[in-house]
Amino acid sequence: MTNLIFVSAIVLFSIAIAISLFRVLKGPTLPDRVVAFDVIGVNLISIVAVLSVVLRTKAYLEVILIIAILAFISTVAFSKYIERGVIIDRKRNR
Amino acid sequence: MTENEIVELIAALMVLLGSIMAIISAYGIVSLPDVYTRSHAGTKSSTLAVLLTLTGVFIFFWSTEHYISIRLVLGIVFLYLTAPVAGHLICRAAYNSEVKLEDKTENEQ
Amino acid sequence: MPVQFLLNLLIAILWVFLKDEDTFEVPTFVAGFLIGIVIIFLMHRFFGTPFYLKRAFSMLKLLWIFNYELMTSSILIMKQILIPSATFEPGIFSYETKLKSDWEVTALALLLMLTPGSVVLRISPEGNVFYIHAMDVKDTKPMVLKSIQLYEKVILEVTRP
Known part of the structure; x- marks a missing residue:
């Protein structure tokens, strides 16, 4: 019973990722794509968490932290790129 | 039904609720008209969805294997702190690079 | 203390x-x-000083408000997505805050991101004017302004007891 619920939750999360992938491909501007990309990262975290319940293992729980950190940092880097055109500022007073 | 099974069922229902919310917010990302309204859907509902899912998984591991996962707690705290920050950063970048607003938007400043 | x-x-x-x-x-x-x-x-x-757990108590209150706003705002957004009303008008308005330090402004901006129907677009360089994008200006603007007052009160309780 509970196993069935968890498996159907994984299917629903995958459908959500597929829908947001449509916005990544279509989105007219770059910020659109980054918002959709952020949502994909968040859904990926949920899939990993539910997968570790279905397989009854605790080995995948580190992956959650790593995906969360990577998704956040890539969003920050993208937004800096959109705003300034560069990712790493070199502050030189010339 | 024993007590443990009831707790497991509650955890499973939380995960299911989270997945339904994730689908609704993904649909919102496709259907809403411009970047700013899309980021409303992207920051709020999907954050609540992933928090519900992680809390459900945490409760499940706690009740079945008596295992309190520090990694899950850290992940929940990290998502709490970073989800609004990421949403604000991407909105600000879009506004500063003059992505155009939807036509009927009122702009008073 | x-x-x-x-x-x-x-x-x-x-x-x-x-x-x-x-x-x-x-x-x-x-x-x-x-x-x-x-x-x-x-x-x-x-002792002549306020009780030291008062600050911790108002932090708990802030956390509770954070959770509550997350719930209500995502329910509102989902309603807006599933039943799109034909008349909704997104809009931008500005708000001048009286909070001063960096920490207070950051906390207020984080809370505003999670209020029903508002996203902080940009903060002026002096750090006291917020430009807020609202999902439905006519409906949500009075509600957002009312909840900003509440946040400012609680944040001030935490930082300056």
Whole structure:
């Protein structure tokens, strides 16, 4: 019973990722794509968490932290790129 | 039904609720008209969805294997702190690079 | 204020000694700490400073508000997505805050991101004017302004007790 619920939750999360992938491909501007990309990262975290319940293992729980950190940092880097055109500022007073 | 099974069922229902919310917010990302309204859907509902899912998984591991996962707690705290920050950063970048607003938007400043 | 915390710790340690158990037991220490909290709360007017847990209490209140706003705002957004009303008008308005330090402004911006129907677009370089994008200006603007007042009050309770 509970196993069935968890498996159907994984299917629903995958459908959500597929829908947001449509916005990544279509989105007219770059910020659109980054918002959709952020949502994909968040859904990926949920899939990993539910997968570790279905397989009854605790080995995948580190992956959650790593995906969360990577998704956040890539969003920050993208937004800096959109705003300034560069990712790493070199502050030189010339 | 024993007590443990009831707790497991509650955890499973939380995960299911989270997945339904994730689908609704993904649909919102496709259907809403411009970047700013899309980021409303992207920051709020999907954050609540992933928090519900992680809390459900945490409760499940706690009740079945008596295992309190520090990694899950850290992940929940990290998502709490970073989800609004990421949403604000991407909105600000879009506004500063003059992505155009939807036509009927009122702009008073 | 540190004096009150140290006194509380002293009461807890005394409680552990007076219990006279064979080994150090954590539950006993926690019980002593709780009793210390009650004693310090009854006596705190003699110290001349406010009770030190008042700040922790208002932090808990802030966390509760954070969760509550997350719930209500995502329900509102989902309603808007599933039943799109034909008349909704997104819009931008500005708000000038009276909060000063960086920490306070950051906390207010984080809370505003999660309020029903508002996203902070940009903060002026002086850090006191917020430009807020609302999902449905006519409906949500009075609601957002009302909740900003509440946040400012709670944040001020945490930072300047």
